[in-house]
Amino acid sequence: MPEKPLPENDPVVSKSLAPHYVISMVILMATLFWALWDEDFGQRPWKTFQHEWKDRYSTFLKTARSQSRDSQKEIEGNADYQKLKQDYESASQNAAPRIKEINEKLRDLSAKILAVQNVFTDRRAYVNALTYSIETETSASSKQGKQKDLEQYKKEKTTVEFPDGKKQDFDYEHLEETYNDLKNERTQLSAELGELIKPVNERKEKLDAFVSEHMVSLTPTQMAGLQDKTEAWTPKILQINVPEANIVDRCESCHMGIREPVMLTAASMSFKGKKPDEYARAFTSHPEPDLLKIHDPDKFGCSPCHQGNGRATTSVEKAHGTYEHWLWPLFARGNMEAGCQTCHAADMVLVSNDVGWTLSDGKDLFRQRGCVGCHRYEGYDKEPEDLLSVAQQVKQLEQEKKDNFKQADDLMKQADKAESNEEANRLNERAIALKVTNSKLELRIGQLDRSTKSLLQDMKKVGPNLKDIRLKLNKNWIPVWLKKPSDFRATTKMPNFRLNDEQIKAISAYVWQSALADPLPKHKPGNAAHGKELFETRGCLACHSIGEGEELQGGTFAANLTRVGEKDNYDYLVRWVHNARERTRPYCPYEKRDIGPEDYKKKGLPYVFDLGHSRCPNDGHELQVQNMTVMPSLRLSPQDAEDVASYLVTLKKQEPSAYADASFMDDPNLKAEGKKWVRHFGCAGCHEISGLEDEGRIGTELTIEGSKPIERLDFALLTEIAQRGGSEPITDPDDQARLPEGPAKHPWYDQKGFFEHKLAEPNIWDKGKDKPETEKLRMPNLHLTKEQLRALTTFLLGSQENPLPASYQYRPLDYRRDIQEGWWVVKKYNCMGCHQLIPGQRTSLMSMTRYQGPDGQEQLPPKLLTEGARVDPDWLLRFLRNPSLNDKDTNRNGVRTYLQVHMPTFSFSENELGKLVRFFQALARQPFPYIPEEVPVLTAKETEMARSLFSSTAAPCLKCHATGDPAHDRTATAPNFLQARGRLKPDWMERWIIDPQAISPGTSMPSGLFKRENDHWVFSGPTPPSFQGYDKDQTKLLVDYILQLTAEEQRRVGAATGHARAAAGSSSSGAKPAGNAGHGMPE
């Protein structure tokens, strides 16, 4: 400092700060502009999106418009179009001169009216004001004075100057009259004009409708409209606001193409020759417009389905909610359908076009893989809970009944002592009323008893009954199985519990020692070759599979039987195949023990228990008389059952004797230890185990698992790893392969990451932890595939506590509720393994080699797409109860006797039968209850006419339809007409006869048998002469005839057409020959 020369003047006083000010002011201004820019664009990135949108969409529309113009030209070349156009032009030419005339008149009139109106309204205003003041005047004299003024005023004349220069004087009345006349005249003329234009407009509309109907996309005019709209667009926030549901979604501020009426793809929204960028992807239209039709965005918004932060507009991350401080990030692409679950939790099947399959898979898996055994989930497996609540109700009602009786007794006693007769009568009446109440209560109890029976029948377990394992299993196989079930059977439902050897020993000892040791009837060996054929043709493979890996055939619903011979006893298999529901001993839920012959003997009752004999001999309560399996009875004869079982025991890779000895299982010391572990791992969730029938679920409830805050999901020592990403903690290659997105590359500290890792390796959170055996994570490894894991994750992500109002939840009360409930039953018994219920759905059988080609396809079970419209619900009920429709000969199909696959007997409870019948009715939108249509009795003449149609050589019905004649039925591929009565609905039959392809695509029932003539359906073939002058629907006649057909009549007609059949092929009638084999479709 001292070196520097001191300035002359004091720098504090003299130094200029101007440069400092200039610089800071410049920076300040720059900052100000920056702030303004930030306000306008930086904080509003959607504006950039909207500018891009304008550019790209206009460009797109320009190209699309020229294409659309081309296709419009093509349509305009069409003769129909030309005709319509001519119509339009001639009509408009005809009307043109008169229209012109009227328009001119109207113009004149309007000018005149205007001239009068100017004067008239002014005067009327004065008159009205004066009238008001007269009305409100209190003094009579001034009232009179004013009245005079008014009359005076009305008489005064004013001049109106008409447009043609003419002037005329009017007093008030005359003016009003003139004004009204002019207006009337105008109205009349306008009406006439409307009448004149109407036919012209109608033709114009027809013309336009023709074009838009024949255009694949929009017409050029519509496109031009869109283009104008787009080009005139000024950037603004687009918002869906639904106050009652608290939805504020501004998603469309960037995603501007979502609801456009043209299909926009990322490619069509990119600039030519460039890859789709961020903008192009944002501008695509909604890929499933059908879903938007059901869920109107103006009511549902976007975020209720997709999640994300609908209000945010400042950045993509914030709007999608993919930052740490938003609890509900956008569902990932693979888990998109989780959004459906948030409202549709009560639906078991939820499919619309391509959407919903993953979620529906997830729902299936959750049930089939036995997740419900450990985890409670609202709606799943509710029978045990319902049973409990019914039992409580019964108890309560019984107490009430007892109290009532006591009170009634008291009242009667009081009545005896009553002082007056009236008093006594009153008390007696009260006692009687109580007794009546009691009889009502008894009826209610009876009702509840029946629902107990239903519930016991409906209650199923995912795994087999372990009380039977002494009878069923190869003892030495058990420990091997427990070690790792998926090693023995790769596709098994039984998950891997990571048991150590001690646990395996103890568990197998417990289940073995607690199992029943009743004797089993011995069976002679059957014919394995015949058994194989039965197994492959009866429909076993709709649920079960056989073969491993690539060779796997059949359904995945039930066990793969490739190695069943290594583990199962022959005698038990015979019983199982014959009727899987047959129990060794009934179980009494009241006494909580299995009831044996000794209990029956004590009461002197025969040891018989089945659905008809389901009361406990000791206490009269309902027994569990069935195995809790969904496996139905295929109504095999005992001999056939032996054959199938003989075949099954040949299925093995090694001899049963090759398993290492496991005699430790008889060690009674292991039993207590074993029970502890069986309980610990919740085995009773899926299996029926002696002594553990009432065990609760051991897992956490998952109904709203998806809305658990991330902090409640314990990532344990992996929290940091999950938050930072980059390294995958799952090291086991099998488990790693289950992760749908592969090993983690990005941070996965979210619900999705948790569920995926947990499902891929359930004990992953034990990694690095030092825990005693009893505290380790118990959830077993479900050995899922990638797709299954994704489906389950989707399901769990969507399992949320929904913040939307109740009206948004899909819980209908009308027929749709029957559909909802029905799907649960349909899925429970795997009906879709054999039947197609959703258009496009593949059944297990369809993909098997046996059922390929036309011959194979005709052996497929029927499609049930319109079952409810087709059959009488009463008949359906009967059929579902006993599909053989026969009490004696049950080894047959009731309807389609020609099918090798048999509809099994599921022993549905009353509850489930009701649900199924209502389901099919509701699915086809049939009114319920069903009131059958009256079938008119045909006159002799009508019968004759109908018979001639029925036996027409052009359409020989009896050629394909079975008749009951064994020789004929061998080749028949359609059901017997005699079954139609009481089964089919007449209106459906009529529609079926007219166009079977529309109801069941691919059926071999010929279409085009009837044609429309003079508003009636008439036979397409040569009409028999008796039809001269018949002016009703011939289809109706035929249906009525079929419904009145008797076996005798059918035989007669069959015999008569027997020789005509040969000629049918060469018939040149309009009807197609019905010679092709039926495809196993309805009729």
Added chain:
Amino acid sequence: MDWKQLWEILSAADNVPIVAMIPLLAFYMYLAWKQAHANDLLIAELDGNAALAKTHHRKAWPFKPGWAKEVHVWPFLLRVEFLAAIIVTIILMVWSITLNAPLEEPANPNLTMNPAKAPWYFLGLQEMLVYFDPWIAGVVMPTLIIVGLMVIPYIDTNPLGVGYYTWKQRKFAIGTFLFGFIILWVSMIFIGTFIRGPGWQWFWPGQTWDHNRLIYEVNRDLPDLFGITSNWGKGIFGALVVGGFFAIGGMLVHAFFRRNNPKDYKRMSLLQYSIMMTFLLTMFGLPIKMLLRLLFHIKYVWITPWFNV
């Protein structure tokens, strides 16, 4: 060393002020010390040169005859202040454009965040809650701090060192301020921001904030160490210890103050002196209590049914 963790804390939008404060504090300390040092030299020079003292202007700059001894606030001070205001405005604008308010998710009353931290300027108070019960840390102490700041002008009897930086003339005042501001206030905010992790556990900078971390730490009350179990005993014992601290500490401070600030001591009334002593000793009490807790795991010294110290 977990650099990622450290960076996350340093770069959090909430922590910008405290992170900026550390270098700024160092810089202004340096600047103040430099000026104070120059002034102290000047004061020494002027003390020895009475003539110069009469004409020398306000700065520790070389003397030049003709320069005004004092200048007016307007325009000479205000024009600099206005420039400063502009620069601060620029900084605030840039800051608010580039960093939006760090808003978090909708609050969930069933789930509190961990660690749940107050805004940075309250972290010192929050840290105090570790060492005292809420009544003391949340009500008594903040009140004392405010009242203490309010009484400073009334107990400050030193007429020197007003309007310029100096150390020699105001050693006691500056020393007390630095102790209170840097040791107690800034360092506690620092601890709250950088050291306290999940579960309000002590994590050294660069240590991973592991939510699963478990530590064994048992805190005892001082009376327990002496085997005092009765409530009366605890109350009396605590009162004695705290009273002892004030008595012994008071004597030490008294001796120190009389020796080093005899002039101030003489100028102060008994009321002024005792108020100063009370606040000073209470202020010293805070770090002593912190050390007792952090090093010796002593929870409370004085336990009564109404408050704990």
